[in-house]
Amino acid sequence: MPRRRNSSDDENSSPKRRRYNFRRTPFRVRLSARLAANVEGRKPVVSDEDFLEKNKVLKVSKKPGKALNLKKLIHPKCNRYDHNTSDYVHPDIILRRGQPFGLVLIFDRDVSKEHDEIVLQFAYGDRSLESKGTLIRLKLDLKSEKKVTSLRKWSVIVEKVDGPMVRCQVTASPKCSIGRYRLFTDTKIVGSETEDGRVITEYNDRGIIFLFNAWCPDDVVYLENEDKREEYVMNDSGLVYQSGGLWGPRPKQWNFEQFSNPVLDVTLSLLEQGGLGPSAMASPVYITRKLSAVANSMDDDGILEGRWSEPYHKNSTKPWFWSSSLDIIKQFDEQKKPVQYGQCWVFSALITTLCRALGIPTRSVTNFSSAHDTDMSMTIDEHFDCEGECLEELNDSVWNFHVWNESWFKRLDLPAGYDGWQAFDATPQEASEGVMQCGPAPLRAIKDGHVYLNYEVGFIFAEVNGDRVTWQHDENGDMHVSEIREKSVGRDISTKAVGSNAREDITLQYKYPEGSPEERQVVEFVNRFSEDKDKRNIYGQDTTKAFSLDIKTPNDTLIGDDFVVEATVKNVSNAMAKAKVKVTLYHAYYTGVASKRVLTKPYDLELKANEEKTLKVEVPGSIYIPGMHPEGDFIVYVSAINKEFGGLQSAYDSFSLKKPSLELEVEGDVFAYKESKVTIRFVNTTCLTLTNAGLKVSAGKLTIDRESITIKKDIKPKQEVKEVITIKPEKIRRRRARRIIIVTMKSDQVDGIEGYKEIHVQKRTSPEEHDSSDSDEDQCS
Secondary structure (H helix, E strand, O other): OOOOOOHHHHHHOOOOOOOOOOOOOOHHHHHHHHHHHOOOOOOOOOOHHHHHHHOHHHOOOOOOOOOOOEEEEEOOOHHHHHOOOOOOOOOOEEEEOOOEEEEEEEEOOOOOOOOEEEEEEEEEOOOOOHHHOOEEEEEOOOOOOOOEEOOOOOEEEEEEEEOOEEEEEEEOOOOOOOEEEEEEEEEEEOOOOOHHHEEEEEEEEEEEEEEOOOOOOOOOOOOOOHHHHHHHHHOOEEEEEEOOHHHOOEEEEEEOOOOOOOHHHHHHHHHHHOOOOOOHHHOHHHHHHHHHHHOEOOOOOOOEEEOOOOOOOOOOOOHHHOOEHHHHHHHHHHHOOOEEEEOHHHHHHHHHHHHHHHOOOEEEEEEEEEEEOOOOOOEEEEEEOOOOOEOHHHOOEEEEEEEEEEEEEOOOOOOOOOOEEEEEOOOOOOOEOOEOOOOOEEHHHHHHOOOOOOOOHHHHHHHHHOEEEEEEEOOOOOEEEEEEEOOOOOEEEEEEOOOOOOEEEOHHHHOOOOOOHHHHHHHHHHHHHOOOHHHHHHHHOOOOOOEEEEEEOOOOOEOOOOEEEEEEEEEOOOOOEEEEEEEEEEEEOOOOOEEEEEEEEEEEEEEOOOOEEEEEEEEOHHHHOOOOOOOOEEEEEEEEEEOOOOOEEEEEEEEEOEOOOEEEEEOOOEEOOOOEEEEEEEEOOOOOOEOOOEEEEEOOOEEEOOOEEEOOOOEOOOOEEEEEEEEEEOOOOOOEEEEEEEEEEEOOOOEEEEEEEEEEEEOOOOHHHOOOOOOHHHOOO
16 A cells, blocks of 8 residues: 555644745855755855856856847747647757757847957856756857857857858757756957956747657667657647446547646746756656656655545545646646655656656556555465454555556666667655655566666566465464465556557566566576575475365446345365355455455355356345445455465465546537537436536646536436537647547546547638747747
8 A cells, every 4th residue: 555644734733844946046045045955074165156157158148249249139939849749838949859940030230251360158057067067058169161060069059140140050969968958158359367358148038948858769768660750749738548347448539738837837847947967857667767766755855645545535536537747737837736646657657747748758657456564574464263264454565556657768878789668657655865756777687587777676676576475374373375476466467559549559568478487597596685594495485275266246237236246166176075165245446455345255166077167146236336346346265275285375466446428529520729619428328326516627727617517416327418518629730739638537436437439520721820929039940
């Protein structure tokens, strides 16, 4: 079970929270904090004035001089198209590192190739220094079109000098720090030593932000395939897989919206205030690890607070009611405190948004039957008493499903062979280095059991490939191993396929085929690194099975209806056997943790050699409805004890009952800037009367008139509810654009009802399409 903050503490006490300032904290405020922290014996802190005095290249001139004075800087609009950043709804200049971009400099007089000297300066962070790689100085060669390259692998080429205009092309290093830069021009008259013979000007009209570049072969995040770049960097909507019981992995639609405001500002501010220095800000290894920490609220009042059990506060949003990362980030930005509440798929979708906003190729990944190894034993332990009763409170948990992330990049911090997809997880489970963070772990290291590498390779290995060990308590309280299940953990590891809504199974990227010699060899190797090294001896114990068990859970039963659970017990020995069988059904959370017991059915069976019998346990709705969670999740345990020899076998399965669906209909064709009607239709096909029902609409880049809809009347069985909303698409860059509108429904009885509609917005040819934010001077010449 994940660790989480006790929400009652927030109500009954007033702990001091660290507030995030999502724009830039004033320089003097940060300096004062550093000065206050200075103690005797440490290096003295230099004041702002002394720093600028010693670093004259950042000291902006107070008045014009004889040297060139910058009057205007033009950022050509084509830079955004060339750098694949035109989708960002952001006022700043957004570029990708390692790729050329154009700048046009306009000065107060004609430029002399013989007598004028121009240096472009890109300053990163509060105190930029060339020696630290945080100040890049590029001297323009005005007399030729030769490329000038700095020590830090930035370069500039002068393309044209025409009167007061200089057009040049700059390329940032593919290894530079990502984030905000300030641009200065340092001009001087050649040979002049007078005060007005040098002018330093800072460009303040628009900020400059550099991102990772999956299109650049020299960037560590480079993806060679264009379809994969489109999917893992540019796609602002997608799927996150959840458990579908016997229906298999069930996709949940999500609007990532990584290009919308204030996503990029919040992401960069969290990294800045998370303490990452310039070197770390150049590496996706440290950035993804930090994001896995700041996405949850456990240590630093990060974006999202997790909760896996009731009660949920009245003014909070339940995890399954989210379908947009932007909604979460906006609320966090406005309230300056963690948003309530998230669970694993919400954390993963949020991380996908943050990483794609920075240009890191990222996807959400779902592991079914996902283990939570709390003690680094590399095994998943469950316990039964001598009567076959499951001792749930002693067990490691196996989640019905668990969702984390993968990002694609090279691992320059590890030996060769670990590049590619890296797994990391923002859901707070176990602390790493004192912080709730996890990863990034190379998939190759997980598959081959290289658990001696950082970060958290062993923890993720146990999630996907730990053996499940059943311990039986005897009458004296002693325990012995009665069963080891080698194929119980880590199934159907899923992600969205590239370019379609199909499911891609990536299980074999995490482990060798179950039961294969390679897979067993890896498990044996990993157990050498177990915290409980003596546990390896369990594999030498006699775990011969007397019975085999199989469970069949409901297939097409609507929530609220009666259902049947079937348990098949087979005698796999060559002699008559008597079995004491127990079938127990629990209400449960998707984390594999049982909550309330629904029923227990004991049976005494006599089975001939190789004979099997099927037990049918009828579960009326009247029994399970009163204590049911709105998610409708259950766990069933079956245990069988050999009455003669005392050996125990067990089996378990989890399942969810089927829920009604929402249908969305769009009226006619949809055009940019034109209002259209969308009808939301719901029919209550359950036998339950739904109370306090409501709808939440996520529309991405579609402006809508209503985001939340309260249904005032109770919804009786067979009753239909119909709501109409108005959408108005924003500007689109292409002839047609794909948009997703997602509607989720909640009620006291049933939660997680969802419907979605894929909408293709068509471009209108009209003056209304003109983007006033792009002036004529920003066009490419």
